[in-house]
Amino acid sequence: MHKILNTGLGWLTRPTLARLLMLALGAGLTTPALAALLAALLTLDSIFRSDFEDGTLEQILIGAHPVSVLVLAKVIAHWLVTGLPLLLVAPVLATFLGMNPDAIGVLMLSLLLGTPVLSLIGSIGVALTVGLRRGGVILSLLVLPLYVPVLIFGAAAVDSAAAGLPVIGQMYIMAAFLALAVTLAPMAAAAALRISLS
Amino acid sequence: MNFFVKWFHRLGSPPWFYRVSGKLIPWFTLACVALMAYGLYGGLVLAPADYQQGDSFRIIYIHVPAAILSMFVYVVMAVAGAISLIWRMKMADIVLISSAPIGAIFTAIALATGSLWGKPMWGTWWTWDERLTSELLLLFLYLGIIALHNAVEDRQSAGRAVAVLSLVGVVNIPIIHYSVVWWNTLHQGATIMRLDGPAIDESMRWPLFAMIGAFYLYYFIVLMIRARGEILNRESRSRWVRELAGGA
Amino acid sequence: MAEFLHMGGYAFYVWTSFGLTALLLIGLLVWASMGHKRELSRISRRLRREKGSV
Numbered sequence: 091m092h093k094i095l096n097t098g099l100g101w102l103t104r105p106t107l108a109r110l111l112m113l114a115l116g117a118g119l120t121t122p123a124l125a126a127l128l129a130a131l132l133t134l135d136s137i138f139r140s141d142f143e144d145g146t147l148e149q150i151l152i153g154a155h156p157v158s159v160l161v162l163a164k165v166i167a168h169w170l171v172t173g174l175p176l177l178l179v180a181p182v183l184a185t186f187l188g189m190n191p192d193a194i195g196v197l198m199l200s201l202l203l204g205t206p207v208l209s210l211i212g213s214i215g216v217a218l219t220v221g222l223r224r225g226g227v228i229l230s231l232l233v234l235p236l237y238v239p240v241l242i243f244g245a246a247a248v249d250s251a252a253a254g255l256p257v258i259g260q261m262y263i264m265a266a267f268l269a270l271a272v273t274l275a276p277m278a279a280a281a282a283l284r285i286s287l288s
Numbered sequence: 289m290n291f292f293v294k295w296f297h298r299l300g301s302p303p304w305f306y307r308v309s310g311k312l313i314p315w316f317t318l319a320c321v322a323l324m325a326y327g328l329y330g331g332l333v334l335a336p337a338d339y340q341q342g343d344s345f346r347i348i349y350i351h352v353p354a355a356i357l358s359m360f361v362y363v364v365m366a367v368a369g370a371i372s373l374i375w376r377m378k379m380a381d382i383v384l385i386s387s388a389p390i391g392a393i394f395t396a397i398a399l400a401t402g403s404l405w406g407k408p409m410w411g412t413w414w415t416w417d418e419r420l421t422s423e424l425l426l427l428f429l430y431l432g433i434i435a436l437h438n439a440v441e442d443r444q445s446a447g448r449a450v451a452v453l454s455l456v457g458v459v460n461i462p463i464i465h466y467s468v469v470w471w472n473t474l475h476q477g478a479t480i481m482r483l484d485g486p487a488i489d490e491s492m493r494w495p496l497f498a499m500i501g502a503f504y505l506y507y508f509i510v511l512m513i514r515a516r517g518e519i520l521n522r523e524s525r526s527r528w529v530r531e532l533a534g535g536a
Numbered sequence: 537m538a539e540f541l542h543m544g545g546y547a548f549y550v551w552t553s554f555g556l557t558a559l560l561l562i563g564l565l566v567w568a569s570m571g572h573k574r575e576l577s578r579i580s581r582r583l584r585r586e587k588g589s590v
Contacts, residue, residue, distance in 0.1 A: 214456055218449050222439050232432045232453065235425035239463060242421070270459075278456055281373070285448045332554075333540070343544035347553045354557070393560050401553040408549055506561065510568050517572035524579050533579040 121187060122180055122197055123204075123245045127237060129172040130208035131230060137168050137213055138220045138283070147220075148287055157280035161217070165209045165276070173205025189252065196251035200244040203264040210275035211236045217282035240267055300377045302519045303528045309512040316512075320505035323498045330495025338492075347405040349496060353503035355398040358426060359461050361391030361507060365433070366458040369451030378522070379515075381447035384454060385437055386514035390507055392430035399423060418467035419475040422460055429457040443522075 141147040150160055180201055184194045215233035219225030247260035298304050331349035338345040365384050372380035402420065403413045414420065433450045440446035468475055488496065523529050543550045 211456075214452075218436065218453060219439075224439070228432070228435050228439055231428060231435055235428040235432065235457065235460065238421065238425055239460075278452060282449065282452050285445050285452065288442075288445050288448075337544055342546060344546035344549055346543070346550055350553055350557045390564065393564050397557050397560060400556055404549045404553045408546055506565075510565055513565070513568040513572055517568065517575050520572070520575035520579060524575070524582075529579060530583060533576060534583050 122183060122201065123241045126176055126201060126205050126208060127241055129176050130212055133172050134212040134216050134229065135226055137164050137216050142220050151284060151287055157283060158276035161213060161276040161279045165213045169206050169209040173209060176205060177201045193248050193252040196257050197248050199261065200247045200264060203268050204240050204244040207240050207267050207271045208237060210271040213279045214275055214282055217279040217286060221286040300379045302379060302523055305379055306516055306519050309516055313509055313512055316505050316509045320502050320509060323502035327495045327499035327502055335492045335495060341409060344405060344408045347401050349499045351398060351401040351405055352496060353500045354394045354401065356500060357503045357507055358391055358395040358398050359464060361387050361394060362426065362461055365454045369454040372447060372451045382515050382518045384450060386511055386518055388430055388433050390510050392427060395423065395427040395430060399427065417475055419464060422464040422467055425460055426464060429460060
């Protein structure tokens, strides 16, 4: 029974990238949202990997400092090399894609609010899978359901702006996601790290 | 307060759970079969065809109970996860992992019957509206929990990892439930849980409630069976299990 | 009877739904029961072995 389940799940998660793209395009995600997704997802593993491998992670866990603060620091670092560059490049990208100029401001705001959430939620997934041998495969399966609401709202905001409709609702929700994620994700990730390394 | 504490300790004891569930299963099965018989007969035969949707509306008698249970089971898992993390209760771990495949099946049924209902009604097998998408995400959450539990080698760590995951994912449940309220979705709005009473006609209503009840009972029955298997697996070296199996 | 099976033209959708559901729910039940029985037999087999070796 387990064999069947594992093979089945393996099929689901293995060519994850291809399936992800199909899913995302089907869901009507705009290219920038897709870029944000890939930028975050493909680099998530690096948050804890090197520390895990050389034993630093264990030292952090038994150290005197609260783990959640250190997780937050690592997440910020991740965002600085994935979300922030995307944010800075976005206006150029958008112009190349022929996007409505009104929408570009909203695009930047939604990326600003959304990409940190991707890094934060991603850190929970990585923390849960860092000790696993084939953790990368499961990682996508774990974080994708949690990413999709954020991505959908961000994409919806940009679409609305391009159509000239108000976007304040979507912005509030994305800000709420950010507030929720910033406060809760580091703690969840810290708990997950303890579990993974126990 | 004492009452709750006493029951909390009882539920947390594997031998107690094993014994009591063994007695409950036959009764629950009887009730489930009775409710399902009435629900199916009432839904398929007695209820008149809908004036707009014809006989295809009868899918509601599976789709709605399955959808309700798909959310209920996840909430149970999240609560069990919280209990497992806070009080390190073995039974909470067992309830969580035993419920996961059941919830996944309910979600799959809800999605499949929804598609089969949507095709004749909306003309499409699928649409990326908020409720359908978040229900699909729920399925992925279930599969993720099952996959993670299988992947982690140490059973205790596995239990706690899925506990964290179930708690993180529980935010999806209000999104599913309220999606039809917050947005103008293709999926219809709330029919049962409304302030001014259910919107469904009486002739169709009671078999639906019966099916919902039957699905709840089904969940508890399968949960108990799975949990009993898990308990035997984990407690196989303890005296009460040896006496139980030795006598068998 | 024929009308019942025909389901007003929606026979495929309605019966596939009910049939698929029945299959899945019964299958799940059977799987769970088999798992429980397997655990019981495994334990009693081990007990018999231990008693035999005493």
